[in-house]
Amino acid sequence: MAQLPHQPNRRPVANKKINPEENQNLKGTLVAVFTVGFIIIAMWVSVYSLFLSRV
Amino acid sequence: MHFHRYEKYWLIFGLCTLVVFLTIVGVNAFSGGHQPPTGMMTLDPTKVDQTPPFDQPGLKKVDDNTYEANLIAMAFGYNPSKIEVPVGAKVIFNVTSKDVVHSFTIPGTNVNMMITPGHVNTSEFSFDKPGSYLVLCNEYCGSGHHMMQMTIEVK
Incomplete structure (x- = not known):
């Protein structure tokens, strides 16, 4: 296709790094992993306190 | 190496819980004498x-x-x-x-x-x-x- 004289040829900018990860919304993932983490902590605390109560 | 901001939060949280767990178990093992059943004696x-x-x-x-x-x-x-x-x-x-x-x-x-x-x-x-x-x-x-x-x- 012929280029119009007032429109320069557009090429992707190579020197600017775009990190797609930073733009993703990972809030749900963060909440999910922290939920699992707190469940693990709760289980650990309950099992360890059961052990201590029987010492 | 690049980490997402949230991934850093999770890793720091995981490392801290690991340190807390091991410290509690370690301190209690020495101060409270908590140890698994153990014996060194062997016999036929x-x-x-x-x-x-x-x-x-x-x-x-x-x-x-x-x-x-x-x-x-x-x-x-x-x-x-x-x-x-x-x-x-x-x-x-x-x-x-x-x-x-x-x-x-x-x-x-x-x-x-x-x-x-x-x-x-x-x-x-x-x-x-x-x-x-x-x-x-x-x-x-x-x-x-x-x-x-x-x-x-x-x-």
Whole structure:
């Protein structure tokens, strides 16, 4: 296709790094992993306190 | 290496919990003497009846409030099958097996150890409440495994 004289040829900018990860919304993932983490902590605390109560 | 901001939060959180868990367990292991059942003594499993202290299995008084219970586990029972200790006594269990792998478990307590032939496993417990304590084998040891038990009478 012929280029119009007032429109320069557009090429992707190579020197600017775009990190797609930073733009993703990972809030749900963060909440999910922290939920699992707190469940693990709760289980650990309950099992360890059961052990201590029987010492 | 690039990490997402949230991934950094999660890694720091994970590392901190690991440090906290290990510190609590480590400090209690030394200050409270918490350790898994352990024993270094070995013996010939075919000569259990001739090897002291298992040539005279049973309860032995160590001092005022401490007893040593030298017990033999076998298919499908313990020798002796009943011991009596006074309330408040601390009992050190030394248990070995004559045949296959058994266990020595007092439900509701922290006494739960594997009994391997050729080895003596040791655990201790203070019986502060009177009653009849059941001892069970929780390692499948054969067709009579479910019958394998003994009792500890605390009076």
